[in-house]
Structures are given as C-alpha cells and as structure tokens.
Amino acid sequence: MHADRPALRTGVAPGALPGIGHAWQLRTRPLEFLASLPAYGDLVEIGFGPRRAYVVCHPELVHHILSDGRTFDKGGPFMDKLQQIMGDSIGTCAHAPHRRRRQLVQPAFHPHRLRDYSHLMNRQIAAVLETWRDGQVIDAAAEMDEITARVAACTMFAADLGPATIAEVRHCLSVLLDGLFKRMTAPLPLLEKLPTPANRRFDAALTRLNAIVHQMVAAYRRSGNDHGDVLSMLLTARDESGGSLSDSEIRDEVVTLFLAGMETTASVLIWTLHLIGQHPEIEERLQAEVGTVTDGRTAGFDDLPKLRLTGRILAEALRLYPPAWLSTRVATQQAEVAGTVIPSGTAIVYSPYLIQRRADIFPDPEIFDPERWLPDCGPAPQRGAYVPFGGGARKCPGDVFGLTEATLALAAIAGQWTLHPLPGVRVTPQTRGPLRPDRLLLRIQRRSRHGHGS
Numbered sequence: 506m507h508a509d510r511p512a513l514r515t516g517v518a519p520g521a522l523p524g525i526g527h528a529w530q531l532r533t534r535p536l537e538f539l540a541s542l543p544a545y546g547d548l549v550e551i552g553f554g555p556r557r558a559y560v561v562c563h564p565e566l567v568h569h570i571l572s573d574g575r576t577f578d579k580g581g582p583f584m585d586k587l588q589q590i591m592g593d594s595i596g597t598c599a600h601a602p603h604r605r606r607r608q609l610v611q612p613a614f615h616p617h618r619l620r621d622y623s624h625l626m627n628r629q630i631a632a633v634l635e636t637w638r639d640g641q642v643i644d645a646a647a648e649m650d651e652i653t654a655r656v657a658a659c660t661m662f663a664a665d666l667g668p669a670t671i672a673e674v675r676h677c678l679s680v681l682l683d684g685l686f687k688r689m690t691a692p693l694p695l696l697e698k699l700p701t702p703a704n705r706r707f708d709a710a711l712t713r714l715n716a717i718v719h720q721m722v723a724a725y726r727r728s729g730n731d732h733g734d735v736l737s738m739l740l741t742a743r744d745e746s747g748g749s750l751s752d753s754e755i756r757d758e759v760v761t762l763f764l765a766g767m768e769t770t771a772s773v774l775i776w777t778l779h780l781i782g783q784h785p786e787i788e789e790r791l792q793a794e795v796g797t798v799t800d801g802r803t804a805g806f807d808d809l810p811k812l813r814l815t816g817r818i819l820a821e822a823l824r825l826y827p828p829a830w831l832s833t834r835v836a837t838q839q840a841e842v843a844g845t846v847i848p849s850g851t852a853i854v855y856s857p858y859l860i861q862r863r864a865d866i867f868p869d870p871e872i873f874d875p876e877r878w879l880p881d882c883g884p885a886p887q888r889g890a891y892v893p894f895g896g897g898a899r900k901c902p903g904d905v906f907g908l909t910e911a912t913l914a915l916a917a918i919a920g921q922w923t924l925h926p927l928p929g930v931r932v933t934p935q936t937r938g939p940l941r942p943d944r945l946l947l948r949i950q951r952r953s954r955h956g957h958g959s
C-alpha cells in the first residue's frame with residue numbers, strides 16, 4: 506500500500522455548516538452526498554457535527570483501512586450508536602477482543618453447516634411463496650422481509666419461537682433500526698436523551714428484544730439440548746483457552762446476528778427483484794438457467810455452483826445497492842493516509858455504495874449489467890473496489906449464508922413466477938438502515954411448467 510502516493514489526492518467536501526458540518530447532507534440525501542465526494546479527492550474531509558472525519562474514496566485506501574484493523578479500529582460516532590443496540594459484540598467490539606469473539610461466533614457459519622441451513626431456508630421460502638396467487642400485486646419488500654425473518658428465526662432458534670414472537674422481534678428490530686439512523690445523523694447527540702415518543706419507542710423495543718433473547722437463552726441452558734442451530738453453537742462454543750460466552754455476551758451476539766443478517770439479505774433480494782422486473786430479458790435468461798439446472802424441482806445446496814447467472818445477478822445487485830452502504834472506523838493512533846496526517850481519534854468512513862459506483866472502475870456504473878461479472882469480461886476489480894461484505898478481519902462472516910439464502914430464494918421465485926413492475930411507480934432507496942426501498946409493488950404471473958406466463 507502506497508499511502509503517500511502522489512496520485513492519491515486529499516480534499517475537503519464543500520457545504521459544511523458551522524457546528525453541524527455535513528450532518529444535514531448525511532441525513533437528508535446521504536447517497537447523493539457520498540457519490541459526489543470522489544470529485545473532491547481520494548480522501549475527503551467532511552464534518553460530523555463539530556468533529557471532522559475522512560471518507561475514503563479510492564479502492565486502495567478502502568483496502569488499506571480495512572486490512573489494518575489495529576490502526577483503523579471499529580469505532581467512531583456510527584459505531585457508538587450501533588453499540589446501543591448490539592452491545593459489545595463481534596460486530597462492534599474493538600480489535601483486541603475481536604479475535605476471541607470471531608472464534609466463538611464463526612463456527613455457526615462454517616460451510617459444513619450451510620447444507621443443513623439450506624434445507625431450513627428452502628422450507629421458509631416455500632412457505633412464503635405458497636401464499637402467492639397468480640395475477641396478485643405483492644409488496645415484494647414485505648415478502649422478502651418475511652422470508653429472511655423466518656430464516657433468521659429458525660436458523661438462530663430451531664426450538665420454535667412462534668409466529669407472534671417472530672413478529673415482535675421484527676417489530677423491535679425495525680423500531681431500533683429506524684432510531685439508529687436518526688441517532689447516527691442527529692446533529693446534537695443530546696436529543697436522544699429527551700423523553701420524546703420516538704426515544705421512548707426505541708427504549709421499549711430494546712427492553713423487549715433483550716427480554717425475548719434472555720428467555721430463549723435461559724430455556725436453551727435449562728434444556729441442555731443441541732438443536733443444531735446458531736444459538737446452540739454459541740452456547741457450546743469454546744475459545745483457544747476453553748472459555749465460553751457469558752449470557753450477556755450471547756445476548757449481544759444474537760441481537761447482532763439478527764440485525765446484521767436479516768435486513769441485509771432482504772435488501773439484496775428486494776433490489777434484485779426490482780432490477781429483474783425492470784429487465785425482462787435478463788429475467789427470461791434467469792428463468793431459463795433455473796429451468797435447466799433444476800428441471801422444475803426446488804434448487805438445493807448442490808445446485809448453487811451451477812446457478813451462475815443467478816450469482817452474477819446478485820453480485821450486480823450488491824454492487825449497485827450494497828445493503829451495508831456505509832461503515833466507520835476510528836484511527837487508534839496518528840496515521841498517514843494518502844499523504845495526510847490523520848490524528849488519533851479521527852473517524853474514517855467507507856462506503857461500498859460510493860466506491861462501487863465509480864465510473865473509472867465500473868464503466869456505466871448506473872447500468873445493471875450482470876455480464877460485467879463474467880470471467881472473460883476483463884480483470885476482476887482491484888482490491889477495495891468491490892466490498893459489499895467489507896474486508897479484512899471484520900469481513901462479514903455471514904456472506905455465504907446470506908448469498909445461499911438469496912440464491913435459493915431467487916431461484917425459487919424465478920422458477921415459478923414472472924414479475925411485472927406496476928407502471929408509474931417509483932422505487933426510492935431508503936437509508937434508515939440497510940439500503941432498501943420501503944415498498945416494491947410487483948404484479949406476479951405464474952409460469953407454466955416449461956414456458957413463460959400461464
């Protein structure tokens with residue numbers, strides 16, 4: 506890494522307001538704001554409230570900060586807010602305790618467990634698709650939320666949570682995510698201490714979610730059974746020195762996994778359905794691939810490597826609309842980046858959305874083109890240029906889990922249905938949590954056994 510290479514430029518984003526910096530832009534039009542930053546440099550200074558922060562706009566710098574987790578540790582204002590919900594977990598803890606956490610949590614996502622999870626995933630996907638009727642208009646966003654919430658609940662807690670509790674968990678997470686983004690971009694942190702209705706809703710959701718998770722942990726500890734699910738793995742996991750996770754550490758991990766895994770996977774599915782609805786020629790090719798690979802049966806774990814176009818479509822949706830569109834690090838010591846001295850304690854922002862839409866890396870970046878991921882379509886993007894799952898030691902441990910679920914769901918949908926967007930309905934990205942549209946209305950048409958529509 507040549508941090509001080511002259512080709513890398515440092516700049517300052519225009520439009521900062523006294524006292525609040527760019528909080529307003531980040532709150533009201535964060536995507537446009539982020540996408541505008543590379544024009545000012547490869548490392549761009551912005552104002553986070555009264556503090557200054559740097560956004561890395563060049564792949565080399567993204568790679569640099571992601572691969573040096575000791576100097577650029579989890580932290581900064583966004584991470585502080587995330588800790589209000591996730592506690593001190595694999596996703597939020599500092600570099601030093603992270604290795605132990607990762608060791609304890611990662612086995613739950615070991616590739617050999619994915620085959621078992623894939624059966625659970627297919628059961629939940631089928632249960633949701635069975636409710637669809639030919640000609641119906643669905644809100645695909647709500648349907649994908651339903652699939653990923655069911656999958657998260659049954660892979661986390663195989664001992665049945667029950668539909669009412671699942672609905673409650675989802676409600677709590679949605680209130681928390683909503684509050685989280687408002688808190689992250691609030692110009693004055695003191696606002697979150699006031700007893701406003703929104704703050705009371707946030708606190709109540711957190712209290713209820715904690716109670717549900719603690720109940721489950723206590724029930725699992727009492728029964729002592731291995732249910733073959735994520736919670737059983739967390740309860741039995743041991744680190745290098747034989748230590749295990751305490752109840753409160755397990756609470757933090759469970760909430761983190763719910764929060765990190767559910768809406769992100771729903772988000773990539775929602776965007777993918779939107780994109781294939783907009784591109785009927787790609788949808789037809791997807792349907793043909795699924796037909797050839799599965800011949801009408803449900804796609805399973807062994808089919809995943811054969812669903813190549815399906816994989817490229819998901820990769821491209823993740824490029825255009827990365828669910829985790831922004832994350833932060835904090836400099837734990839004075840560091841030099843792109844020739845600029847960054848004082849210890851400064852927040853560094855990286856955004857897969859920003860970097861994956863750079864026209865010099867991805868030509869015609871706004872165009873949905875799954876074929877750009879074909880192996881013979883030129884060299885793979887340079888490191889740091891395609892980071893929908895982050896990178897380095899903090900890279901997403903649920904990447905294969907999420908992609909397995911998304912591939913199975915997309916194959917099941919394309920195998921049975923053709924999607925028609927409603928004319929004149931605009932789909933706008935929301936940035937309150939993972940990048941996603943609130944609603945995606947699609948008319949669904951059942952496919953005949955070997956053809957297009959019925």
Ligand code: HEM
Nearest residue numbers: 595596765766769770828829832893894895899901903907
């Ligand atoms: C398509 C779906 C997903 C996307 C796009 C995604 C994206 C990401 C990204 C970008 C990060 C790194 C954030 C950073 O650098 O600060 C991350 C971390 C994480 N993700 Fe995912 N994720 C997805 C699915 C999942 C699933 C299904 C799970 C678990 C069930 C999961 C669990 C986690 C955890 C625990 C971390 C923190 C890892 C650490 O700090 O060591 N994610 N994810």
